[in-house]
Amino acid sequence: MDQETVLNEFRAAGALLEGHFKLSSGLHSPVYLQCARVLMDPKRADRLCTAFAEKLRATNVSVDLVVSPAMGGVVVGYEVARQLGVPGIFTERVDGEFALRRGFEIPKGANILMMEDIITTGLSSRECIKTITEWGGNVVAAGCLINRSGGRAEVGAPVTALATIDAPTYTADTVPESLRAIPAIKPGSRGLKA
Known part of the structure; x- marks a missing residue:
């Protein structure tokens, strides 16, 4: 699956948005990728995650x-774990820090794929990787459907992205005037209004 096909899946799902968005990182951007809208369709999720799993397998990484x-x-x-035929678990925030709950454990020395939906600054990925390594896991790869940093975000492991775009981001004090003229919204999982 090439990059334009991936982006077309986001467009078809109404998940590639343009406007003025305040991202969960606190940065502002004229582009927002609402991955939940893409993944709500099981067939679309299957297509994208199958393509990602194939791309990861091509790197010869064992997970x-x-x-x-x-x-x-x-x-x-x-879905990526299902495609790879391995278990999948998740970290969640407890008092602001990622932790394992729900009886999840990471076997010491296990080869781990840290899988994100979208990478922007890489902060959530780095925090998740920190938790994995504290449990003794060996992070052999980081993955995402879309790396919106243009490939610049450092996460602490080699990144495999199904698509990479260079979506501009701005700190609050550097937002261009044209973007300032549009009210900022925060459509992600951490709030609705900026």
Whole structure:
């Protein structure tokens, strides 16, 4: 699946949005990718995650377990784990820090794919990887459907992305005037209004 096909899946799902968005990182952007809208269609999720699994297999990485950060990574992590034929678990925030709950464990020395939906700054990925390594897991790869950083975000492991775009982001004090003229919305899982 080439990059334009991936982006067309997002467009068809109404998940590639343009406007003024405040991202969960606190950055502002004229582009928002609502991955939950893409993954709500099981057939579309299957197509995208099958393509991702094929791309990851081509790297010859051996994976024992997929670990994702909640909330955005839960569905994509599960589906990629299913495609790879390995278990999938997720971390979730407890007092602001990622932790394993629900009886999840990471076997010491297990080869882990940390799977995200979208990478922007890489912060959630880095925090998830920190939790994995604290449990003794060996993060052999990080994955995402779309890396919107243009490939610049450092997460602490080699990144495999189904598509990479360079969506501009701005700190609150550097938002261009043309974007300032549009009210900012925060459509992600951590709030609705900026």
